[in-house]
Amino acid sequence: YIKGGYTNTKMNLAYDDNAGFAYDESDDLSGFRIGGGVEIAATDRVSFRAEYRYSQYSEYKYQGVATGLDANRHQVLLAASKS
Numbered sequence: 001y002i003k004g005g006y007t008n009t010k011m012n013l014a015y016d017d018n019a020g021f022a023y024d025e026s027d028d029l030s031g032f033r034i035g036g037g038v039e040i041a042a043t044d045r046v047s048f049r050a051e052y053r054y055s056q057y058s059e060y061k062y063q064g065v066a067t068g069l070d071a072n073r074h075q076v077l078l079a080a081s082k083s
Contacts, residue, residue: 007033007055011071029071031057051077
């Protein structure tokens with residue numbers, strides 16, 4: 001099977017040098033997710049699944065200014081299910 005759709009995450013950057021300078025900023029990043037996988041029935045009640053997902057998020061902006069920092073995520077899922 002294949003999958004695709006919208007994804008969203010929150011990115012938070014925080015820093016404190018313990019000498020008086022502290023920074024804490026966050027941004028909501030939107031993007032897309034694509035992936036695919038395979039599911040195989042081992043018996044009539046048990047199946048195994050392997051899936052790969054890739055998410056690409058929009059560029060992180062600091063106070064509305066582009067930073068050049070892009071976020072993406074690779075995930076692998078291995079699962080067994082019983083019905």
